[in-house]
Amino acid sequence: MGIRLLRYLMATAVAVPAVLTISAAPSYAAHHLMNIRQVWIGTVDTPGDAQFVELQMRAAGQNLLANHELFVFDAAGTLTDTFVFPSDVPNGTSQRYILIATAPAESLFDISADLVIPPSLVPTGGKVCFETAVDCFAWGDYTGSPTGVGNPFQPESGLPVGGEAALRDISTGNPALLELADDTNDSAADFDLSATPVPHNNAGDAGSLPPGAPTVTSSTPSAGAIAVAFTPGSSGSNAITGFTAQCVSTDGGVTRSKSGASSPLHLTLLSGGNNYHCRVRATNAVGTSPYSPFGATVLVGATAPGSPTVTSTTPSAGAISVAFTPGSAGGSPITGFTAQCVSTDGGVARSKSGASSPLQLTLLSGGNNYHCRVRATNAVGTSPFSPFGATVVVGATAPGAPTVTSTTPSAGAISVAFTPGSSGGSAITGFTAQCVSTDGGVTRTKSGASSPLHLTLLSGGNNYHCRVRATNAVGTSQFSPFGATVPVP
DSSP: OOOOEEOOSSSSSOOOOOOOOOOSSOOOOOOOEEEEEEOOOOOTEEEEEEEEEEEEETTTTTTTTOOOEEEEETTTTTTTEEEEOOOOOSSOOOOOEEEEEOOOHHHTTOOOOSSEEEOOOOSSSEEEEEETTTHHHHHHHOSSOOOOOOOSHHHHHOOOOHHHHHEEOOOOOOOOOOOGGGGGSSOGGGGEEEEEEEEOOOSSBBBBOOOOOEEEEEEEEEEEEEEEEEEEEOTTOOOOOEEEEEEEEESSOOOOEEEEEESSSSSSSSOOTEEEEEEEEEEEOOBOOOOOOOOOOOOBBBOOOOEEEEEEEEEEEEEEEEEEEEEOOOOOEEEEEEEEEEESOOOOOOOEEEEEEEEEEOOOOTTOOEEEEEEEEEEOOOOOOOOOOOOOEEBBSSSSOOOEEEEEEEETEEEEEOOOOOOOOOOOOEEEEEEEESHHHHHEEOOOOSSSSEOOOTTTTTTTEEEEEESSOOOBBOOOOOOOOOOOO
């Protein structure tokens, strides 16, 4: 695969920071202790012209760079460009860095370069040397002179690829210092690859870089969900701490995001039956990458429907009409709705199912407060209930039927005891008891304000059972069920 690398050094006008002074004559320095320390080529997910070369001194006094040169060779080993250092750099301490970078690299890594160069790209291979062949770095399909890079040149050891920088391997000596032991006969094997490039300048500053965008490799749908698999991009200058996947519907479904430490990320609560495509971004201590391009568009499987929304609850005598709008169908047609009205102060709860809005719920407790909610059903399942709608007062109704608790006979009479039913939201004004013979005796009724009611002039020697009903300003209840049958003396 062709790799486009930095044509680091150009024989063109060079911007020089104000801290550098131009030397009219070459300054003296042997420079056999100056090394190419790090190379960054730019990647597909960062600006292609954000590139740098970092030099490092293995001993003090290597900062006298004015009029010294860097040479650039093409893949065949032909000299193509020469870069002349216009000045020294201030700090000549051992192990100090010198940063040669393009302006986009300064911005990308948030660091000031010691020498700024214009960007230029080299396609698949080449070599750069400090002072002819004091120290060299080659990459890719370079086939020219092996001077300075070992014989034969081994590109796999010195080839930066997408998201990586070539770093001088300093593991053979003191890992904190660049030393002679770290230069193994000017070989490409001197260099290792790192996914966390950190440029350093002569002032001692270190650059930083957010991660590169990941690449979505697959989006696997299921019922209301997608598993998003991806490969990370470059980690930038710090380790990646997490990823965020975002799935966006192309035809009106809800958008969802999910964060996590690694691939895949499983996004749920998506709109069943809708089409989605997903993308991912990465975060490290410095910042967050751009989102990746969207992956393939996939169809999310059907789910239970979304909850409806109650739009109004209209009360009447003992009833409420519940109006609502459906939620999402979940990718499968809604087959019905169920409304539930619950009293907030002791009334009886009721439910009603139907095909559409509104649903009329009856036999509610008159005079009580109610709020109502709705849920939907399709072939997959049933939604959660919606939030409750507004609380309303149900209109008064006729009272509920009393309950006969005892019938106590005496000579030609019965005393009927009972407990009232609900008042229907309007005060009960009276009760009526009725005693009916089961074997031919005369029927009698008696009204009164409370229990018990005493009914007389019944047929002695006959059997009777009795019942009671209640009355309020709205109307009269149904009779209660008959109480126990008793003989009247």
